[in-house]
Amino acid sequence: MSAASVRETAVAPGRRGVRIGPVGLAWRPRVFWCTVTALVTVLVLGVLGVAIGSTWIAPATVVRALLGLESGPESFIVTTLRLPRVLTGALVGLTLGVAGALTQTFTRNPLGTPDIIGVTSGASVGAVAAIVLGGGTYSVSAVLLGGGIPVAATIGALIAAAVVYGLGWRGGVQSYRLVLVGIGVSATLDAVTSYLLVRAKITVATAASQWLVGSLSSTSWSSVWPLLAVAAVAVPLALVTSAALGIGQLGDEVATGVGLHVQRHRLFVIALAVVLTAAAVAAAGPVGFVAFVVPQIGLRLAGTNRPPLLLAGLLGAVLVLAADLLARSAFPWQVPVGIVTTVIGAPYLIWLLVRHRKEMTR
Amino acid sequence: MTHPGATIADAPVPTAGAAPGTDPAPPVLEARGLAVGYDRQPVLRGLDLRIERGTVTTFLGANGCGKSTLLKAFGRVLRPQSGEVLLDGAPIRKEHGRSVARKLAILPQSPVAPAGTSVLDLVMRGRNPHQSWARPWTAEDAAVAEQAIAATGLTEVAHRDVASLSGGQRQRAWIALVVAQQADTLLLDEPTTYLDLAHQLEVLRLVRRLNREQGSTVVMVLHDLSLAARYSDRLVVLHDGGVVADGAPHDVLTPEVLERAFGLHARVVADPVTGAPMVVPESDEHVTGLAGA
Numbered sequence: 001m002s003a004a005s006v007r008e009t010a011v012a013p014g015r016r017g018v019r020i021g022p023v024g025l026a027w028r029p030r031v032f033w034c035t036v037t038a039l040v041t042v043l044v045l046g047v048l049g050v051a052i053g054s055t056w057i058a059p060a061t062v063v064r065a066l067l068g069l070e071s072g073p074e075s076f077i078v079t080t081l082r083l084p085r086v087l088t089g090a091l092v093g094l095t096l097g098v099a100g101a102l103t104q105t106f107t108r109n110p111l112g113t114p115d116i117i118g119v120t121s122g123a124s125v126g127a128v129a130a131i132v133l134g135g136g137t138y139s140v141s142a143v144l145l146g147g148g149i150p151v152a153a154t155i156g157a158l159i160a161a162a163v164v165y166g167l168g169w170r171g172g173v174q175s176y177r178l179v180l181v182g183i184g185v186s187a188t189l190d191a192v193t194s195y196l197l198v199r200a201k202i203t204v205a206t207a208a209s210q211w212l213v214g215s216l217s218s219t220s221w222s223s224v225w226p227l228l229a230v231a232a233v234a235v236p237l238a239l240v241t242s243a244a245l246g247i248g249q250l251g252d253e254v255a256t257g258v259g260l261h262v263q264r265h266r267l268f269v270i271a272l273a274v275v276l277t278a279a280a281v282a283a284a285g286p287v288g289f290v291a292f293v294v295p296q297i298g299l300r301l302a303g304t305n306r307p308p309l310l311l312a313g314l315l316g317a318v319l320v321l322a323a324d325l326l327a328r329s330a331f332p333w334q335v336p337v338g339i340v341t342t343v344i345g346a347p348y349l350i351w352l353l354v355r356h357r358k359e360m361t362r
Numbered sequence: 363m364t365h366p367g368a369t370i371a372d373a374p375v376p377t378a379g380a381a382p383g384t385d386p387a388p389p390v391l392e393a394r395g396l397a398v399g400y401d402r403q404p405v406l407r408g409l410d411l412r413i414e415r416g417t418v419t420t421f422l423g424a425n426g427c428g429k430s431t432l433l434k435a436f437g438r439v440l441r442p443q444s445g446e447v448l449l450d451g452a453p454i455r456k457e458h459g460r461s462v463a464r465k466l467a468i469l470p471q472s473p474v475a476p477a478g479t480s481v482l483d484l485v486m487r488g489r490n491p492h493q494s495w496a497r498p499w500t501a502e503d504a505a506v507a508e509q510a511i512a513a514t515g516l517t518e519v520a521h522r523d524v525a526s527l528s529g530g531q532r533q534r535a536w537i538a539l540v541v542a543q544q545a546d547t548l549l550l551d552e553p554t555t556y557l558d559l560a561h562q563l564e565v566l567r568l569v570r571r572l573n574r575e576q577g578s579t580v581v582m583v584l585h586d587l588s589l590a591a592r593y594s595d596r597l598v599v600l601h602d603g604g605v606v607a608d609g610a611p612h613d614v615l616t617p618e619v620l621e622r623a624f625g626l627h628a629r630v631v632a633d634p635v636t637g638a639p640m641v642v643p644e645s646d647e648h649v650t651g652l653a654g655a
Contacts, residue, residue, distance in 0.1 A: 253470035259463030305478035
């Protein structure tokens with residue numbers, strides 16, 4: 001946590017009660033303003049992401065085109081070519097960020113990313129199997145990217161998560177058991193992926209490894225819709241379960257004591273995290289580090305005792321959009337976005353950790 | 363499923379709170395033929411026990427005798443292998459979690475709050491059973507949380523991180539959560555662990571005040587026999603999967619019971635301050651003699 005003095009002013013007199021319809025919340029200004037700032041950043045990066053490309057389109061034109069006030073070639077470039085990529089990037093970041101915040105909270109462990117439930121490894125096996133076994137050349141795989149690979153990745157993710165949950169079950173699931181089983185299952189699945197890659201022809205293997213890094217280069221509106229549908233359902237559900245998450249992290253006994261149905265809550269949270277992650281991975285491959293780093297950044301910016309869900313999601317969108325902008329514009333060739341998210345996400349987290357230690361020792 | 367082991371001793375009717383004669387109101391908590399344990403290995407076998415309203419009951423026994431297990435079964439944290447737990451005469455498992463939580467609060471053994479949780483954050487969680495979609499956070503919840511913090515003497519540190527408090531304050535913060543829950547019955551699992559004697563007394567005095575002033579029913583697990591005798595109406599000694607002694611502290615804390623339940627050779631004398639039974643272990647020569655036996 002951040003320095004005590006910061007928390008005192010942020011939590012004590014600053015906690016305000018609001019009631020919006022059925023949702024009553026005690027909100028904290030610091031979380032609120034971080035969230036607003038993140039949202040504005042997402043919008044700015046989104047517009048920039050559409051503006052920047054092989055031909056520059058002025059942001060004003062971009063906004064007009066988005067509002068349907070522009071016709072002609074700019075409108076086509078904006079809505080057909082560039083917007084799907086930006087939207088996919090933002091949604092991938094949002095879903096991964098929320099999923100990471102969910103799993104880190106319920107495992108009470110910053111290392112508890114959705115990967116530990118086996119989702120990513122399962123999706124990878126599915127996608128690589130579809131690429132390697134289903135295709136021959138890269139162009140065939142590219143066609144598959146339109147429908148085959150996302151479906152295969154989703155199926156792989158859901159099966160892997162179900163296996164981890166099933167093996168972790170012992171009259172209920174405990175998070176540490178789930179983590180251990182998840183690591184085991186993931187390792188096994190990664191071995192399968194490696195085997196598929198080794199057996200594949202070199203061109204196919206290259207296409208598969210490109211998918212494995214996480215990339216937005218082959219996105220279209222068909223990758224936006226399923227992702228948008230999942231996000232529209234699962235993100236609000238995650239926000240609704242926020243209070244229960246706060247109770248759940250006090251431990252099973254305390255949570256039961258104040259009336260939380262712990263096992264049902266846990267299954268619900270896991271299911272949400274799995275669906276969110278599966279949707280993101282199906283759309284863009286396993287974009288590295290977002291689900292791990294973004295909730296931790298949100299936690300430190302907001303000064304809360306667990307990653308704020310919405311902030312984590314928005315920061316995820318910021319990270320992926322910024323990474324994609326960099327990947328497209330700062331290099332002479334297109335770098336897969338997953339590499340850039342890791343390269344800029346990890347140092348930022350390290351910087352936050354170092355700064356935090358300085359605050360503590362001061 | 364039959365009970366593998368016979369009940370060692372049926373609980374005698376406790377003196378405090380029980381109306382003699384015709385069918386009284388159901389006890390607050392009742393275990394019937396309760397068998398609980400971990401991984402199919404029963405710790406308690408076919409146990410019957412009634413907890414009467416408005417009493418302070420303490421479970422005693424050697425390490426691993428099943429005191430905490432029994433408390434967890436009463437608090438529906440552990441599912442019984444057979445038998446059942448009744449809350450106000452109705453099966454606790456069939457009732458909705460929040461509805462149970464409005465009547466029954468649990469303080470587990472050494473709970474841990476995540477870093478960055480303030481006392482207020484923690485205590486507010488105690489209001490969860492009173493909240494729902496239709497009834498979100500209200501001014502009343504805030505007032506109750508504030509009172510609970512005041513009652514546990516934590517007003518000055520209400521906005522501090524729980525992790526930064528002293529052991530005694532931290533334990534009181536958790537008790538404040540339980541108090542804010544406004545349940546009539548409190549289950550406290552070793553509420554005095556890791557506390558020095560002064561802080562142990564502080565916690566137990568608070569517990570007794572809740573019992574006397576608000577009529578709370580308290581069921582707890584303690585390790586200190588003399589403190590248990592001093593602050594409880596009733597002691598229940600567990601050994602080998604069942605109850606070996608049950609009743610008022612004077613009747614329960616006898617050298618025979620201590621020998622049987624703890625393998626402890628000790629004298630019981632009157633506490634010079636309150637007159638409650640106080641356990642004094644025999645001199646060390648006796649112990650060496652005992653070890654050979």
